[in-house]
Amino acid sequence: MARPTPPLSPLHLFDTDSLIGEDDRSIRDTVRRFVDDRIRPEVAQWYESGSLPARDLAQELGRLGVLGMHLEGYGCAGMSATAYGLACLELEAGDSGVRSLVSVQGSLAMFAIWKHGSEEQKQEWLPRMAAGEAIGCFGLTEPDFGSNPAGMRTRARRDGDDWILTGNKMWITNGSIADVAIVWAQTDDRIRGFVVPTDTPGFSAPEITRKLSLRASVTSELVMDEVRLPGSAMLPEAAGLSGPLSCLNEARFGIIFGALGAARDCLETAVAYARERMIFDRPLASYQLTQAKLADMTLELGKGMLLALHLGRLEDEGGIAPAQVSLGKLNNVREAIAIARECRTILGAAGITTEYPVMRHANNLESVLTYEGTSEVHQLVIGQALTGEAAFR
Template sequence: MSVRSPLNDPLDLLEVPADVPAEERAIQQTVRDVLADHARPVIADCFENHRFPRELVPRLGELGVLGMHLDGYGCAGSSALAYGLACMELEAVDSGLRSFVSVQGSLSMFSLHRFGSEEQKQEWLPQLAKGAAIGCFGLTEPDAGSDPSGIRTRAERRGGDWVLRGSKTWITNGGIADVATVWATTEDGVRGFVVPRGTPGFVTRDITGKLSLRASVTSELFFDDVRLPDSAVLPGAKGLRAPLTCLDEARFGIVFGAVGAARDALQAALAYADSRVQFGRPVSGFQLTQRKLAGMTVELSTALLLALHLARLKDADRLRPEQISAGKLHNVRTAVEIARESRTILGGNGISGEYSPLRHANNLESVLTYEGTEEVHTLVVGAALTGLQSFR
């Protein structure tokens, strides 16, 4: 027996989106509409064929989502909440799109905006905001992932210049980037360097054979005696705290993005369960299916409430790193579980690229790992609770 009309959006069950201010809702809807017209029609094919839809980059620039939470230099200066909601819509299409925007805005652009010289900002930020240039962020190395203090890429003084040697890996946007923010050890500690594509000795190689984030460019960066002028140094970045601050910016977007991926997977499961008839009734009419749908919806709503709370803290300049860790830990883990559970409702069709849940589940395996693994964020929260650092 039908009780009422089904919900189009599972988040409407607890009316969570109703608390979002009208301006931010309008921005979110605009992003959703543009992506529906230009990204959703191609994303399954991009995932299947290991292709990043680079043709969308100028449109993302026109939309204003590249560095949208930054002020000046062609950036929109939006609230943290608006940025988070944009990330939610991007990842609802595919984690690869949100990853591109996160790296462009919260790693490449933010590193320049926060730590760069005025000349560096004027040269790169307007181009990056428009999508006329693409940026990447080189921190992770083959032997330094969760422990960035172990990076071996080194920059040494040579007269008035610097010489950069080493390599980076798992770098989103690396193979298509026009400029890289690269972190290296120096005699004065970790420093950041602006390295344009085409600089002699700087080459990239894309990583292939990925089972996750296939609609994203992931690359290795190599630096073979790359000579850089002193003006390439980020003057405000001294020590490891600088790149970690950038990562906190990107992790905030993940807190919202994971909700988008989970929402899309659950909506696909709801639509399929309503249309798929077995034993004379829609699959959605069976108790075990409704148990899955109800549990996922409650968890999804909880994840969005957490994201909204962290956005309010960030807009009030009160957000702490351990709070971001708690958000990434909870929301990505929740999203992985929802995507996997949604896949089961689709039965055998769930492994088809025609449907999004398994694609989201595969992508979220990368999101669970990058910018701090589940284990690392657990220990960050543990340290905040106990006052004891357990990494070493």
């Protein structure tokens, strides 16, 4: 019998490190160490208890420099899009909920203020948010309007120089712990965004519990009951649906990389388990069917990584189109959840426990599959790019 050869990590076969610059690799490795030291030892318990020490983590992540890390100025690190993507990959290898905390803070709430806000709004919020001293959330989705945000019922009306905000938002990450909410509402002049301090009278954010996915994450409803805001609360540079959609594209870019982190963690776990698990007096890894599963999953993980790095390079060189973001999100999340499910079969019954991360990742990816645009919506975005025809209705 041939001697077993030293095992390789799945992405080593693709030599993807050779495609990543030294600075970006250094950032990736720093985040990986943080996840190994801070997240992995505790995340199974957080998931089981349905809790997350989000405020403590936000400050630690702020010191690490990953909150709004791809933004320039105002205490933000100004790192490359690729570095941000790689940080998301490592964070999601720990847990999708932790990556969601960072994505919502940096790519939704902070980006909305950074791109569409006034100088006063930027100075007031961005330095504190970059440090993790203030937490933000992003209120777009409503109970009856997810894939069709243009139909939102939340409304802001003028009352002298003030705005009166009324409505509900749903499935909002960070909502009940946020210090500031970016809330999108219908006005007499198109959809507008508002910077809403969460201690404003009439604002509340009850937490959503009894979740089977993203349990190590804070998810909330936002309730605005005649919330009075000064005229300066409106984001001056955002008018229409393009404002919130520009923020969603930023967050989706992070998911392109992030989902691969969950898939990689599952695959590495399955390889290690198969090498140790004895079946009929042989390692499970020595059977052809097991190796076929591992080979197929490695192919999909590697192809997803090559796509992510290519899109990251394009973004760093001048930007990518929304349809290209949809390509990455659709493919990588779809393949990541397939990898997680297949890895569970290799672990057998052990795969359903929190002793291993596989089922936790699979459950989390069920949410990632449908938030920031469902797979069906991304298919239609790509279809419109190919045909010139919009088929959303």
